[in-house]
Amino acid sequence: MKVTMFEQAPYRYTPEGFENNHSSVVTPPYSIVEPERMRESLFSAYAELLHAARTGFDGICVTEHSQSSYDISPNPTLLASAVACAAQAEGLDVAIGVLGRSLGKTREPLKIAEEYALLDCISGGRLIAGFPVGLSWDANLNAALPAVETRERYREHRELILKAWSQPEPFPWNGRFEKYGQVNVWPRPIQQPHPPIWIPGTGSPGTLRDILRRDYAFVYLSWDGPKLTGREVFDRYWELADELGRDRNPYRLAFLQVVAVSETDERAEKEYARHLEAHYRSGLGATPVTTLAVPGYAEPAAVEAMLRGAGHGGMLGRMKTATYKELVDTQVAIVGSPTTVADQIEEFVREFRIGNLLVMLQSGAMPRDLTEKNISLFAAEVLPRLRPIWDSEGWVNHWWPRGQGEKES
Amino acid sequence: MTTGTADVRDETVEVWNGLLRLRVKVAGDGPPLLYFHPLPGLAWQPLLDQLAQRHTVYAPEHPGTSPGDPQAIAQVQTFTELLLVYEEAIRALGLERPAAFGQSFGGMVAADLAATFPALFGRLVLAAPLGLWRDDAPIPLMEMISGAPEDTPKYLFAHPESEAARAAMALPADPELIPKAIAQSTWNVGCTTKFAWPIADHGLGRRLHRIRIPVLVLWGRRDALVPVAYAAEFGGRIAGSQVEVLDDCGHVVQADQPERTWTAISEFLGG
Numbered sequence: 320m321k322v323t324m325f326e327q328a329p330y331r332y333t334p335e336g337f338e339n340n341h342s343s344v345v346t347p348p349y350s351i352v353e354p355e356r357m358r359e360s361l362f363s364a365y366a367e368l369l370h371a372a373r374t375g376f377d378g379i380c381v382t383e384h385s386q387s388s389y390d391i392s393p394n395p396t397l398l399a400s401a402v403a404c405a406a407q408a409e410g411l412d413v414a415i416g417v418l419g420r421s422l423g424k425t426r427e428p429l430k431i432a433e434e435y436a437l438l439d440c441i442s443g444g445r446l447i448a449g450f451p452v453g454l455s456w457d458a459n460l461n462a463a464l465p466a467v468e469t470r471e472r473y474r475e476h477r478e479l480i481l482k483a484w485s486q487p488e489p490f491p492w493n494g495r496f497e498k499y500g501q502v503n504v505w506p507r508p509i510q511q512p513h514p515p516i517w518i519p520g521t522g523s524p525g526t527l528r529d530i531l532r533r534d535y536a537f538v539y540l541s542w543d544g545p546k547l548t549g550r551e552v553f554d555r556y557w558e559l560a561d562e563l564g565r566d567r568n569p570y571r572l573a574f575l576q577v578v579a580v581s582e583t584d585e586r587a588e589k590e591y592a593r594h595l596e597a598h599y600r601s602g603l604g605a606t607p608v609t610t611l612a613v614p615g616y617a618e619p620a621a622v623e624a625m626l627r628g629a630g631h632g633g634m635l636g637r638m639k640t641a642t643y644k645e646l647v648d649t650q651v652a653i654v655g656s657p658t659t660v661a662d663q664i665e666e667f668v669r670e671f672r673i674g675n676l677l678v679m680l681q682s683g684a685m686p687r688d689l690t691e692k693n694i695s696l697f698a699a700e701v702l703p704r705l706r707p708i709w710d711s712e713g714w715v716n717h718w719w720p721r722g723q724g725e726k727e728s
Numbered sequence: 729m730t731t732g733t734a735d736v737r738d739e740t741v742e743v744w745n746g747l748l749r750l751r752v753k754v755a756g757d758g759p760p761l762l763y764f765h766p767l768p769g770l771a772w773q774p775l776l777d778q779l780a781q782r783h784t785v786y787a788p789e790h791p792g793t794s795p796g797d798p799q800a801i802a803q804v805q806t807f808t809e810l811l812l813v814y815e816e817a818i819r820a821l822g823l824e825r826p827a828a829f830g831q832s833f834g835g836m837v838a839a840d841l842a843a844t845f846p847a848l849f850g851r852l853v854l855a856a857p858l859g860l861w862r863d864d865a866p867i868p869l870m871e872m873i874s875g876a877p878e879d880t881p882k883y884l885f886a887h888p889e890s891e892a893a894r895a896a897m898a899l900p901a902d903p904e905l906i907p908k909a910i911a912q913s914t915w916n917v918g919c920t921t922k923f924a925w926p927i928a929d930h931g932l933g934r935r936l937h938r939i940r941i942p943v944l945v946l947w948g949r950r951d952a953l954v955p956v957a958y959a960a961e962f963g964g965r966i967a968g969s970q971v972e973v974l975d976d977c978g979h980v981v982q983a984d985q986p987e988r989t990w991t992a993i994s995e996f997l998g999g
Contacts, residue, residue, distance in 0.1 A: 456874075459874075460874055463926035465918075465921060465922045466918050466925070467918040471802065607874075607876065609874055609875060609876060609877070612914075613874050614914045614916075614921065615917065615919065615921060615922065618798055618915065619798050619908075619915040622907075622910070626907035626911065
């Protein structure tokens, strides 16, 4: 299987009790920030991603959020580009995942086509193109686009980007949201007709059907761990795959898991517990539930299902007061010695047929030296156990970049 | 104050080249009056019963807000199209210069219909309409819509604890029905805010001068959603309009001041 280091770029110095006074999204007050600490927070994210590439991860991955204290990544292609350039310079064969630029949020979809294409060129055909809709607070509050149009906008933008990458001649585009006279993006992706497309989602049947019909990969960025929501979402995915005549190739599925590794279980708790608690409390725990679905973002049937409690596993509402024990017991975070961590990951990966694993190894205030230890230990002692998991079944990972480019030396 | 509950019937009007089946609640007898509902959709209420004593009240449901037809909203792409849809519906209903009463979001719709089609209505009541913007009097629409539901009443009512305010915010008594009711009203807000997001300003201020019919502008002095400063804005831009500001009254005027609201509207419409 393929293992990718996923990283957000949090401000690492949110004051204690932040979640009791502030929202982590849309309105977090910038007055809490010290400029030098912002520099350090952002640079650490870059350095840690590069460290992951150097220690042997198959890919690195970033995502987009505006007006947020827990992921300062208004345009993730900036960070991804820095890593891609460094990886080329050092001859590292690492996939560059952007999950992504939000297609339902953007007012300039051709910028995404251009930026992704540029990343694919620079990395020598190693881009994973994430096509997320975008979170409601980001698309509908930060970008202030009408919620009820989010998905319509997403579909048009996706179609436009794919055409812009693959149509040889300049073409006019008369869309509902976008109008152009001559679309002719430079550069175009090395991977033709397009880089592998991964679609992050919460697992609603409509989204899963769309992904399977178009033969993209589904990325479940749950932050809930495999126990709480895995069964429901993954079973549904594979049943829909059967229904639509798609094979059960595990590489159709990617999953994000928060992980922290140390020499022993006890040491792991000692080193990581407070950082994990703070991360969940001041990040997701300080995201008001109402901002996750501004009215119109989800159809009435979906809102009703949400209110009836499907898909939450109960942990989302408790993030603000999450304790280390809760996080670990529910597997929201998998923490411990290399053996503990590898055992737990291997079990759910096999159970749910996950071929692409994203591990989040930096959380909240976790400092760079500890994060790099986490990355190094994971790469040295956990990754080798995970990599061969699907080898015996002989599947091909069609959703992994082809890397056709030459390396700079 | 008149009392009694009107018999309300549903009518469906096919408009927009057959793409929309607009649902309209109709009640009462007398000269026609159109009611344009606020952000959360149409709720039949005592004020409409009172109006139905003297008028035939036509209350259209904004596209997408009729239960069972959520995707109707996709057929209306712009605010201009929404105005055209309503103009078609009024013709399809065969109404000749009806009176119109628009509230909040519906007030913006009614005001722009009157400005765009100056011969459409005979008289116009605007209760705390959206539609204008002043930097010194921001309208916290986005804050209300994306905020905690328990905070909503403070934007809408001067007296959130009053019986009328609580009735306006009430959920079904049967807990089993609550998720569906919340899902519907949430979606309704999505359908109306499509044309009011993030700022409900489509340039109405540049068109209001076209309104030449009698207009009553009604506002609560303690309106915490659309500040009372906008009462004079509307009044000043519509020649000959009458502005009435109600003391001790919030955004939903008929909930905070039912009697004075009824008096103001009935005198204006009867005159």
